[in-house]
Every structure is written in structure tokens, then in C-alpha cells.
Amino acid sequence: MVAAEPNAGGALEFEHRPTSDQHFENALAKARDGTRLAVADAIELLTTGSDSEGIDRERKEQVLEAADYRRAERVGREVTFVANLNNNVTTACNTGCLFCNFKDRSDQFLESSDVDHGGFTKTPARSREVVADAVERGIYEVTSVSGLHPALALDAEHREVLEASERGDLNYRSPDAYETDPGTYVEQIEAMSVDGVHVHSMTPEEAEHARRGTSWSYDKVYRRLVEAGLDSAPGTAAEILVDEVRDVICPGKIDTDGWLDAMEAAASVGLDITATIMYGHVENAAHRAVHLDRVRELQDRTGAITEFIPLSFVHQNTALYDYGLVEDGPSVHEDELMIAVSRLFFDNVDHIQASWVKYGDEQGLKLLNAGADDFMGTILSEEITKRAGGNFGEYRSFDQYVELVESIGRVPVERSTDYRTRRRIDGDPPHGPMLGPKADGTPLIE
Numbered sequence: 468m469v470a471a472e473p474n475a476g477g478a479l480e481f482e483h484r485p486t487s488d489q490h491f492e493n494a495l496a497k498a499r500d501g502t503r504l505a506v507a508d509a510i511e512l513l514t515t516g517s518d519s520e521g522i523d524r525e526r527k528e529q530v531l532e533a534a535d536y537r538r539a540e541r542v543g544r545e546v547t548f549v550a551n552l553n554n555n556v557t558t559a560c561n562t563g564c565l566f567c568n569f570k571d572r573s574d575q576f577l578e579s580s581d582v583d584h585g586g587f588t589k590t591p592a593r594s595r596e597v598v599a600d601a602v603e604r605g606i607y608e609v610t611s612v613s614g615l616h617p618a619l620a621l622d623a624e625h626r627e628v629l630e631a632s633e634r635g636d637l638n639y640r641s642p643d644a645y646e647t648d649p650g651t652y653v654e655q656i657e658a659m660s661v662d663g664v665h666v667h668s669m670t671p672e673e674a675e676h677a678r679r680g681t682s683w684s685y686d687k688v689y690r691r692l693v694e695a696g697l698d699s700a701p702g703t704a705a706e707i708l709v710d711e712v713r714d715v716i717c718p719g720k721i722d723t724d725g726w727l728d729a730m731e732a733a734a735s736v737g738l739d740i741t742a743t744i745m746y747g748h749v750e751n752a753a754h755r756a757v758h759l760d761r762v763r764e765l766q767d768r769t770g771a772i773t774e775f776i777p778l779s780f781v782h783q784n785t786a787l788y789d790y791g792l793v794e795d796g797p798s799v800h801e802d803e804l805m806i807a808v809s810r811l812f813f814d815n816v817d818h819i820q821a822s823w824v825k826y827g828d829e830q831g832l833k834l835l836n837a838g839a840d841d842f843m844g845t846i847l848s849e850e851i852t853k854r855a856g857g858n859f860g861e862y863r864s865f866d867q868y869v870e871l872v873e874s875i876g877r878v879p880v881e882r883s884t885d886y887r888t889r890r891r892i893d894g895d896p897p898h899g900p901m902l903g904p905k906a907d908g909t910p911l912i913e
Contacts, residue, residue, distance in 0.1 A: 479792070481711050485752035491516035491526060498533045498811040509756035512808045513801075517752070522800040534807035534838030541810075542817055542840045546872040547882040547889065550865075550900035550911060551608035551667075551844040552601040554594055554659060557649050558586035560614030561638055562672075564717040565786040566706070566748055573617050576645050588616060588647040591658035599661045601847060605911050607903030608844065608884045609659050611668040612703055618642035621677040621688060622653040629680050637680045652677050653695040660696030663904040665884045669697060671729030672704035675721045685732030693736055699884060700733040702742035702772070707750045708758045715749050716787065727765055734771035739885050742772050742816075746805055747780035747797025748787055755805065759812045766815045773885055774818040774841055777805045779825045799830060803837050810838030818886060823863065832875050841882075842868065845900075845911055864912040865898040 487507035494508035510517055515526035559573040571586030598609050617640040620626040629639040642648040659666050674688050706716060708723045733740050742762045746755055766772045780796045782788045810819050821839035823831040831842065847862045869892055872879040881890040883902055892898055900906040
């Protein structure tokens with residue numbers, strides 16, 4: 468279902484419009500004073516005034532200055548980063564999100580298929596090898612976000628339910644039909660839980676996949692995964708938390724209420740969570756503002772969100788671009804305002820991340836002076852953005868981090884996933900992680 472229809476100019480018409488009855492000057496004054504902002508305030512700040520077209524450069528700098536002041540007041544001069552690995556299990560997925568070029572159609576992975584493709588599926592044993600090797604090198608966080616492989620089930624009990632079901636709408640096929648058996652979610656989490664490494668995995672979309680065909684609650688799913696070794700849950704798959712946008716860009720995906728319910732359930736079983744926004748495609752400033760408000764309300768209820776992560780839409784190699792629904796991604800001005808307004812809007816989330824994978828080094832450093840205080844992680848492997856057309860690399864060394872952070876007069880700090888453990892990095896290079904179970908300061912990357 469597509470809720471929005473193109474107007475005469477080709478743009479999509481939405482019920483939410485990027486206008487408000489607020490004024491930019493009033494919204495900026497509230498932001499400077501630290502008053503909790505409303506959705507209307509966020510719209511004014513994101514647009515630098517909804518009463519005129521385009522971004523006003525002078526007003527934009529005022530917003531960025533207010534956000535940088537709030538960042539300094541809230542978290543000081545530290546710029547944090549983490550030694551981590553991305554171990555995405557599979558690219559097989561049938562969800563059909565128009566913004567994504569990470570996935571491959573799952574029928575290409577069948578034993579009977581002769582289609583040549585660039586995707587992959589890892590067995591639990593292979594995931595364990597990958598993570599164990601990275602732990603030996605010094606990482607202490609493994610992040611895993613994967614496609615919705617039809618053979619994946621939560622555990623053996625869930626597989627029995629799926630095998631016995633006669634429903635044709637469950638996106639399930641027995642693993643023996645595929646070249647590679649991905650195992651179950653529980654087996655993958657157990658495999659990645661090596662030597663005390665922090666396992667950051669299971670998005671709301673994956674949690675929904677892990678209970679399909681049952682009446683199980685999200686609580687049950689996340690509780691089972693905690694038993695298997697899950698330490699925190701990523702709040703990706705959020706995209707824009709407004710269903711009229713989701714109906715356009717990801718109609719087969721979990722809806723807004725489902726995403727919020729899953730995240731609240733993860734928090735209820737004791738997991739830290741993160742939250743994201745993926746912006747700069749078909750949505751407008753009103754959608755972004757409503758998204759911020761829904762995440763802030765979630766944090767009011769749970770207190771479990773450790774960081775908020777704006778993700779700039781990479782348009783190349785995506786169906787949204789191929790179908791003519793977008794011409795490009797967000798401008799650098801929109802990127803800066805998204806980071807800045809996130810800092811000003813969230814009075815209950817301490818950390819705002821600037822993703823160097825999305826923004827690159829030069830723009831990433833600008834964002835660290837526009838409200839952001841976290842600069843992501845080493846990641847060692849990054850397939851999602853790269854496959855969509857991103858070109859800012861797949862990994863980052865500690866020496867690169869130190870050089871970049873110190874170049875803007877800030878303090879480089881190694882952090883744990885939950886930000887509760889920190890280590891200021893000083894002295895001469897080479898630098899390497901020290902917080903991991905087998906980290907000894909040796910550089911991860913030569």
C-alpha cells in the first residue's frame with residue numbers, strides 16, 4: 468500500500484507537512500534556554516524557518532552553535548569511539564525495502580539456484596571464527612544486523628512451529644533447501660558470544676522475524692536471546708517512525724508501533740538499546756520531527772537508549788533512486804541540522820553519533836562541532852552502506868581516530884558499548900584498544 472501520491476510536480480503528497488504555527492526565533496530561543504522542544508520547534512529548526520524555501524545559512528549556523536554549546540554542557544570535550552566488528556550473518560532478504568541495496572533475493576541462495584550473486588550467508592560456526600579472530604585482535608563489541616533469511620528461526624522450538632505450519636505467508640523455508648544453513652538466531656548469538664565480547668544485535672525487524680507464526684511477545688524473544696548471550700539491541704530498522712513514509716519506502720517492514728513495542732520489550736528485559744533515523748529520501752522535516760518525538764517518548768518510558776544515530780540516506784544503487792522517487796540524498800546542510808536538532812531535542816539521551824561511514828571525515832568532524840560527541844567505531848567490516856554506493860571506507864584505526872579528534876581540539880576517548888567504561892587516549896602513537904577481553908594496546912589495523 469502506498470499512502471502518498473505524487474503531485475503535479477512529481478513530489479509525494481503527505482498528510483504531515485513541513486510547516487508549523489511556531490516561529491524560528493522562538494524555537495531557537497527555547498533551544499538556547501534548554502527548554503524541552505515541541506515537534507513544531509523541531510520543524511522550525513530543521514527548516515531554519517518553515518515560512519520560507521530552502522536553508523538559511525545564517526540561521527543554520529545559529530542552530531549549530533546552540534547545539535555545540537548544549538553538547539559541551541552535556542558531555543564535555545570528549546569524542547568517543549569503540550573497537551568493534553560488524554558481523555552481518557546474511558544478505559538474503561525478501562522484505563523489499565526500496566532504500567536498501569544490502570539484500571539479495573533469498574531464492575538466489577537455494578541449493579537448486581544457478582544464479583550468480585554477490586551475497587553471503589554465514590553458518591554459526593563461521594560467525595564464531597570471524598568474531599573470535601577479531602577478539603584476539605582487540606575488539607570488544609560485535610554488531611550484527613542481517614537480512615531476513617527465510618530459514619532463520621528463533622530457536623529449535625520456533626523451527627518446529629514453522630515446519631508444522633501450513634500458512635503460506637510466513638516467509639519460511641527449511642534450511643536444507645539452501646546452500647548454507649544460517650542456523651537459528653539463538654545459535655548465531657551463542658556463536659558470536661566469544662570470550663566476553665559484547666554482542667549488539669537483533670533489530671526490531673529481526674525480532675519480528677524471530678516470532679513469526681506464533682503469538683509470542685517481543686519480551687519472550689528478547690529474553691531468549693539474552694539467555695543466549697545478547698547484551699544490547701540496535702534500534703535500526705527505524706527509518707522514519709511515521710507510517711505514511713514507511714508505506715512508501717518499506718511497506719513490507721515492521722510498522723511504527725511494532726518498532727516501538729519491540730524496543731520497549733528489549734529494554735524491559737534489561738537490554739540497553741540505541742535508536743536511529745534514516746533521513747533524506749521521500750520524507751520531510753515534519754516526519755523527522757515526529758520521529759524525534761517518538762524516540763524521546765520511548766526514552767522517557769525506558770531510559771535505556773544509550774545513543775541516537777542519524778543515518779544519512781545513501782541514494783546510489785537503491786530502488787528509490789531507480790524508480791525516480793528520489794534524485795539524491797540529503798544536503799550537507801540537512802546533515803548538519805539533523806545532528807544539531809537531535810542534540811537540542813533530546814534532553815534525555817546523552818550521546819549523538821556522527822557516522823564517518825555515512826558522512827566521511829571532513830563532514831564528520833564538522834558534525835562533531837554541531838552537537839555530536841560519538842564518532843562510531845573501528846567496525847573492521849561494513850557491507851550495508853558500501854553496497855548502497857557509499858565510498859567512505861569500511862574500517863578505521865585508533866591512530867586515525869586520535870589524529871582526527873585532536874585536529875579539532877577535542878579529546879579522543881575509547882569507550883565501551885554502553886559508555887560506562889572510558890579510557891582517554893594520549894601519548895605518542897601507535898594506539899590500540901585496551902578495553903577488550905584480549906586487548907593490550909596493539910593496533911587493530913597496521
